[in-house]
Amino acid sequence: MTAAPDAAEARARSVAPLLEVAGLVKHFRLEQGFFGAERGWLKAVDGIDFTLAPGEALALVGESGCGKSTTGRLVLRLIDPDQGAIRFEGRDILALAGERMRALRREMQIVFQDPYGSLNPRMTVGQMLAEPLAIHGLRRGIGRKERVAELLSLVGLVPAHARRYPHEFSGGQRQRIAIARALAVEPKLLVCDEPVSALDVSVRAQVVNLLKELQARFALGLVFIAHDLAVVKHIAQRVAVMYLGKIVELAPKEGLFAAPRHPYSRALLSAIPLPAPESRRRRLLLEGDVPSPLAVPPGCRFHTRCPYAQARCREEAPAFEDDGRGHFTACHFWREMPPADEFIPRAEDEPSNPRLERLQARFAPAGAGR
Numbered sequence: 001m002t003a004a005p006d007a008a009e010a011r012a013r014s015v016a017p018l019l020e021v022a023g024l025v026k027h028f029r030l031e032q033g034f035f036g037a038e039r040g041w042l043k044a045v046d047g048i049d050f051t052l053a054p055g056e057a058l059a060l061v062g063e064s065g066c067g068k069s070t071t072g073r074l075v076l077r078l079i080d081p082d083q084g085a086i087r088f089e090g091r092d093i094l095a096l097a098g099e100r101m102r103a104l105r106r107e108m109q110i111v112f113q114d115p116y117g118s119l120n121p122r123m124t125v126g127q128m129l130a131e132p133l134a135i136h137g138l139r140r141g142i143g144r145k146e147r148v149a150e151l152l153s154l155v156g157l158v159p160a161h162a163r164r165y166p167h168e169f170s171g172g173q174r175q176r177i178a179i180a181r182a183l184a185v186e187p188k189l190l191v192c193d194e195p196v197s198a199l200d201v202s203v204r205a206q207v208v209n210l211l212k213e214l215q216a217r218f219a220l221g222l223v224f225i226a227h228d229l230a231v232v233k234h235i236a237q238r239v240a241v242m243y244l245g246k247i248v249e250l251a252p253k254e255g256l257f258a259a260p261r262h263p264y265s266r267a268l269l270s271a272i273p274l275p276a277p278e279s280r281r282r283r284l285l286l287e288g289d290v291p292s293p294l295a296v297p298p299g300c301r302f303h304t305r306c307p308y309a310q311a312r313c314r315e316e317a318p319a320f321e322d323d324g325r326g327h328f329t330a331c332h333f334w335r336e337m338p339p340a341d342e343f344i345p346r347a348e349d350e351p352s353n354p355r356l357e358r359l360q361a362r363f364a365p366a367g368a369g370r
Contacts, residue, residue: 016090018221019052019075019189024084026070030294040294044070045081046245049320054188055219057212059236059253061226061268063290066242068225069113072191075223076108077101088189106136109182113194115174119166125152125177126162132184151180155210172203176210183214189221196231208235229272233257238326241265244293244301247320251327261327261334263306269340300332308337 025047030039045067052058060068073079075086077093086093088108096104112118120128129148133139139147149159155176166174175195182190192211196204212235215222226232232239232253239256241249241264249262260266267284286305291297297304303313310333318330 015053017051017087018054018056018089019223020085020087021051021071021075022049022085022087024048024071024074024086025082026067026074026079027082043245043293043296045074046296047084048242048245048247050240050247050250052189052221052223054221055215056238057215057222057224057236059224059226059232059239060242061229061232061239062242063227065290065293067245067293068227068242069193071242072110072193072223072225075189076105076110076191078110103136106132106185107187108189108191109185109187110191110193111175111178111182111195114198115171115178116166118178119174121166123165124162125164125166128177129162129181129184132181136185138185147184151184154183154214155180156206170203171199172207175199175207179207179210179214183218186218187220189223190215191223191225193225194227195224197226197228204231211235229268241268244291244296246301246330247328248302248330249328250320251329255325255327260340261329261337262302262331263308263337264302266340300330308333 024045026045028042028044030042032039048067048071050058060071062068070079074081077086080094088104091104093101093104123131126145126148129151130144133144133147138144148162152159152161157173157176157180161169161173161177166177169177175198179195195211196207199207208231211222211224214220215235222235224232224235236253238250238252240247241256241262243264249256249260249265251261256265257269260269263284264286267286270284284307286307288305291301291304297314298317299315300306300309300313300318303309306313312332316332318332320328320330322328
């Protein structure tokens with residue numbers, strides 16, 4: 001049984017979606033040789049559907065190469081899809097062009113994985129934060145400088161940092177600057193593409209806490225792309241698990257972590273490290289490598305690595321089935337599988353650490369980031 005959705009999740013489903021994605025497809029043509037002979041088509045995203053409510057945090061998780069980052073870029077129309085529909089507040093963004101699309105970009109922003117690569121080394125922090133304000137005609141003169149100072153304070157930095165360049169900051173501080181730049185134009189949707197994977201472990205919690213605080217404060221719709229389920233557990237309200245360009249399971253966070261249904265979701269959860277050395281948990285080990293997106297297996301894409309695969313899995317692709325409570329699963333036999341209790345981490349596996357809890361409480365606000 002999955003956990004009953006809490007009041008926030010029930011409320012999110014009752015309001016009109018902020019973002020709707022239906023049948024989204026993106027294939028990349030690969031060429032080789034001097035004359036550009038076709039090598040094949042890489043199926044990065046191969047037909048996915050999801051919605052995002054205003055103020056909701058949805059996590060996209062999966063192994064590298066499963067299509068998470070491509071999905072984030074498609075949603076923002078940084079690249080155009082081959083098929084499918086993307087609606088933002090009911091508007092078909094694929095039908096927009098020119099100034100209308102440029103105006104909509106104010107409402108949809110992104111935070112990239114590498115904070116050093118996403119910041120212009122030739123511009124000061126103040127110039128970078130003022131640039132989106134200038135592009136969209138927001139604030140002028142002294143008002144723009146005040147907004148820059150406000151943004152820096154919002155992410156735990158000080159106004160004096162506006163005169164510095166990116167190389168003068170640590171990785172955590174640079175990511176805070178990237179977050180401030182994304183928030184400068186007051187967006188409604190924020191896509192975070194693995195925003196903490198390039199940071200030291202000691203800094204990740206601070207940045208995740210900052211994002212969680214800002215998301216709640218400004219009622220941001222958040223698409224959080226990650227491969228670290230331990231991080232996802234702290235920030236997301238719903239989780240979509242991707243494999244080879246498809247979403248194989250989509251559920252409220254509590255339901256997925258308590259009772260994962262897809263074998264791939266179980267394998268991911270069983271791989272979360274246990275902080276208590278004396279704790280024991282069975283690992284669901286997957287055999288073989290992830291198939292190439294140039295040669296996607298027929299039927300269920302996961303059948304080549306699935307310990308529960310049967311003949312039907314090799315021939316027929318499973319439907320993305322809803323159980324009526326918002327828990328979607330793409331697996332023919334999820335009802336017949338044994339309980340997932342032996343694979344998933346439990347709260348009792350995590351030892352109490354009062355000192356760590358005090359430190360986390362101390363740095364939970366934006367604070368003076370590293």
